Amino acid sequence: MDWFGWFDARDYEVAREVLQRGVAALALVAFISTLNQFRPLLGEHGLLPVPDLLRRASRLRGPSVFRWGYTDRRLIVVAATGAVLAASVVLGLPQLGPPWVPLVVLLATWLLYLSIVNVGQTFYGFGWEMLLCEALFTVALLGSQQVPPPLTIIVAVWWLVFRLEFGAGMIKIRGGREWRDLTALMYHHETQPMPGPLSRQAHLLPPWFHRAEVLGNHVAQLVVPFLQFVPWIGPVPVGAIASAVVILTQLWLIVTGNFAWLNWITVVLAAAAIPDSVWHAMLPVIPTEIAAGGGADAASSPLWWVVVVLGASALLLVLSWRPLVNLVSRQQLMNASFNRWMLVNAYGAFGTVTKRRIEIVVEGTATEVPGGEGGVELDEDWHEYGFKGKPGDVRAIPRQWAPYHLRLDWLMWFLPLGRLWEPWFEMFLLRLLQADAATLRLLAHDPFDGRAPARVRVRAYHYRFATRSEYREHRVRWMRTLEGEVMPPAALR
Template structure:
């Protein structure tokens, strides 16, 4: 069937697949390096405790069948290896069915991780990676030209990512309608980057223009994805430029990068595709059958987008095949940070020698300039931002974090930039205090060298010792 494939998108598929494999590699590397402290057997939210209460049908995962830290590590590193192989183009050396199976492996492994990751994996870009990764299985390799229906479904995902985010902003915080949200966002976003201070200090009229441009890119441009070339390429290119601007302004894990990868699948690169035979019948049947299923499942995000009670970042099935997305429906005006401190004094007092734990990404020491981590995802740092918004966001894991700091747990300390205590001398007490943070002015930056100024607000957690905490089950 001539209509089934689009040979002109041969290079678009190649670029998309290699870039997606790179993001898979980052995701698996993040899991391999952080899981023990977060969801391991002795983690803050252990997988065995989760799988004991959640049935397989609600959260399908290999780790429902068996869990050990060694097995999880093997799966995560296997995901890294397969992703690296796909990045190198090994799928092109295999027969069509072999390439599809190879793309299925990282999807199944990462689905297994996300479905037991609990709050540490409750981010929209996890589902987005899985939804996009599932479609990558159907894109084929060098034996066939890219299927038109799969390319359409990739555009459909990109449309939902951008248009859903635009709608949630218009329906959410009034500052998006007043074009004033960027007066606050760069200062209060979850994890600022090295340029965020400068973005915040841009003139306010430019902030208004940024918000207006954002509305245009998210509410008008997505419709153009379904128009003929070169208009579709122009629309995708504008989205890529916008996402790169967001990459420069903060650390949003791989959210911006996977949006860029999706946009690359739309771009019509000038390239003469090699001559290939027609797609085999079995391949056409599989692609069309799965596409029909995905279109049927799309009714859930469509209903959500047109609903006045639109929600963002929600999965509608346990396989994360079709999801809804969105970000920053509301904007914080004030930045709060939880500062965790320890002391080795026998009796904790306000004038005790309290020493501060430093995190890798979240603001702490006012003189420590933020670094660029994205697309790598610092999960603990992100959850600390939510903890500062409300203790309710941290109820399931913050106590466990404090307990592990009191033990000088090696895996937990690896998640931090610096612990103020030597490995063989843990603190006697740990406390947490809430501070208000704001960016310094140009003058303050020149005089003090600090990018932040912070003010004590209140006690977040009183001095706590190990004997007084609930023991782990």
């Protein structure tokens, strides 16, 4: 008698390929982002040096290989190793062996990235960091091509998408009034942290369209996630249709903004609800033997693999209690982890929408003392530092960066929303006065070509998208108005 015949989800072979390769591809992007940005932000001479954190903290928020000491060289080894492991899964190499091979490779990738996140402080404090960690752990349990996908892990991915989408929907309903009166997206495209090339066009769409956007968002996040758990009703692939709705709404967010890999990984995870037969109906190039559930030539999963996966599934089930309670709580937490391993987390974003966009603009001057007639400071003497992603030049079209994550640019958006004077920002200004080469490489434009400015200052501007008539008249994408001076001119001394 086959006691575990239910365990093998033979109709989800394609879903497994999409999940493992897709999550690994985004992990590869995350490791490359770390290699490019971690050292100037958090390295030995960074804005928030990890060695200082290790001296101060009696306990890190979770496990990390840097617990026993940090060096920039060690960071490079960890991130490069993680990138190589992730790339191997993208290529499908571990999946060719026994199921324990991709398990070990993806768990190692998870532990390496978890090590980085747990010392990343505010620069790694975003919800998609813990989402990537949880996804890596979960898809590691999907096994290899030698065994069918485990049903309990496919369901675990459905549960992850449910928490991701339904949690975000509940945060909005419980949050700002703009989500309930359907006006949120009349502001969001303009005020989101890092607009993309099409954000202005989306913002300029008529009000009725924005109301329809919000209504569609509520349906996609508050109703559709339940339907993932209903794979079929007769001949209708309900789960696949639910997945398609989630994917389409995420694709709209991808083309209208830059949210690192948040939307991209949601698209990948949502594919878990699409069975192979539906994939074959949509893409006939997929072999019919896979579409018929004939993948994984091994007849059934071996007992040892069933025991390993069921043990891990039981762990995920136990850890699900607090996130489940959080979903129905009036004090719902957003982007919270309830354990030190970042497994089975709570998700959600944009419970309220900012109505006005305030940008922090950093400028430098080569003059030691105020110049001009009568010693009056002239604006012509001051030159802006240009950032790669955040708005600055009013003529420039915002670039598409996601799924790559520009961490400095994102944190600049948060400055006017909370404490304007953060320790990392003070250190950032100091590094500009020192003309620190590593810090300057984080920027798109250094007005002093690597030379140190005499002084820097910080100003706040109100930015809004130019209307079509304003664009025709001035040829600018943004209109901006000076709000005031945040920090008066300061010199290194």
